[in-house]
Amino acid sequence: MPTENTAIATTTSIAIVTGGSRGIGRNTVLSFARRGIDSIFTYRSNRAEADKVVAAVNAMGRKARALQLDTGDIGSFDAFVQGVRRALDEFGAARFDALVNNAGVSMHKAFADTTEEDLDNVYRIHFKGVFFLTQKLLPLMNDGGRIVNISTGLTRMTFPETSAYASMKGAVEVLTRCLAKELGARRIAVNTVAPGPIATDFSGGMVRDKPEVNRRVADMTALGRAGEPDDVGPLIAALCSEEHRWVNAQRIEASGGMAI
Numbered sequence: 001m002p003t004e005n006t007a008i009a010t011t012t013s014i015a016i017v018t019g020g021s022r023g024i025g026r027n028t029v030l031s032f033a034r035r036g037i038d039s040i041f042t043y044r045s046n047r048a049e050a051d052k053v054v055a056a057v058n059a060m061g062r063k064a065r066a067l068q069l070d071t072g073d074i075g076s077f078d079a080f081v082q083g084v085r086r087a088l089d090e091f092g093a094a095r096f097d098a099l100v101n102n103a104g105v106s107m108h109k110a111f112a113d114t115t116e117e118d119l120d121n122v123y124r125i126h127f128k129g130v131f132f133l134t135q136k137l138l139p140l141m142n143d144g145g146r147i148v149n150i151s152t153g154l155t156r157m158t159f160p161e162t163s164a165y166a167s168m169k170g171a172v173e174v175l176t177r178c179l180a181k182e183l184g185a186r187r188i189a190v191n192t193v194a195p196g197p198i199a200t201d202f203s204g205g206m207v208r209d210k211p212e213v214n215r216r217v218a219d220m221t222a223l224g225r226a227g228e229p230d231d232v233g234p235l236i237a238a239l240c241s242e243e244h245r246w247v248n249a250q251r252i253e254a255s256g257g258m259a260i
Contacts, residue, residue: 014096015240016084016137017041018071019103021050023200024150027233028100029053033062035237040087040096042069042080042103063091071103072124077136084140098146098240099137101130101172106202108161119164126168131175144187146240149176151251153196157259169194173251180249189248193236196255198227222257231256 015032019025020041029039030053039057043050043066050066057064065087069080088094107122130149141147151173154166173192180190197217199208206213207226217226232254238244239252 013037013098014088014091014093015039015098015100015237016096017100017102018069018133019043021046021053021066023202024195024198024229024232024236025100025102026053027229028102028236029064029233030056030060031233031237032098032240033057033060033064035241036062037098037237037240038063038091040065040067040084042067042071044068044070044103065090069103071129071133072121074124074128074132077133080133081136081140084137088140095140095142096137096145097142098148099134099141100148100150100236100240101134102150102236103129104150107165109164110161111163114164122164122168126165127171127175130172134179138183141188145189147176147179147183147188147190148236148239149173149190149192150236151192151194153194153253153255153258155194155251156253157196176251177249184248189245191239191247191249192251193232193239194251194253194255195232196221196227196253196258198229198232200229217258220258221255222260225256227254227256 015037017025017029017039020029021043029041032039041064054064054066067083070076088096104126109118149172151169152166154162155170155173176190176192183190197207207217214226218224235254239247
């Protein structure tokens with residue numbers, strides 16, 4: 001990370017963002033580019049959307065590489081790390097500076113109807129994958145780096161049919177604090193960003209595409225509207241900057257003041 005007290009990173013700064021082809025992840029990659037930070041980001045299956053993000057970053061004069069990854073497939077992580085090494089070589093770097101664990105899937109199901117398979121799926125993607133991907137990538141991270149884990153407002157606000165998803169995000173928040181303690185010797189700061197409902201294609205585009213849901217969210221929010229990706233991506237990128245170097249082991253909710 002840069003050593004002077006500035007929000008703008010040097011041209012050698014590189015971030016890794018999982019789930020960077022859409023929604024909050026896409027906005028985070030673009031927000032990094034605006035701050036002069038290049039990105040390696042992942043997509044699960046939609047290469048066309050990933051290519052659009054690369055093109056948008058290139059249009060800003062920065063670099064981005066899209067790598068395919070299923071963050072629930074822990075057995076694929078070694079091959080992914082090798083792909084990261086090759087991408088870093090292309091960028092003329094040996095290490096990266098920031099990791100954003102953003103990739104995820106939604107799950108809305110009543111507790112009584114949740115199966116072992118359902119729970120295992122959200123566990124692999126939202127906790128086990130975050131745990132072991134971070135572990136695999138740490139040897140490639142510069143000392144003084146940043147990790148941002150994406151949680152959810154649902155760890156504070158309780159709604160029906162969210163028990164499995166919210167519980168895994170709660171585990172991620174505990175992991176964040178543990179990592180902040182263990183990685184302190186390397187000056188790596190670890191924080192959680194917990195978005196409220198955001199108008200993206202997440203959860204089948206529920207907040208974005210269903211006017212009644214969007215209105216319900218707006219009515220519960222102090223600022224009177226549902227969130228947009230641009231309300232969250234810049235926050236994530238800012239947390240990875242030197243100006244926020246003393247923010248560590250924190251959960252920062254980005255919900256516009258929902259359910260307060």
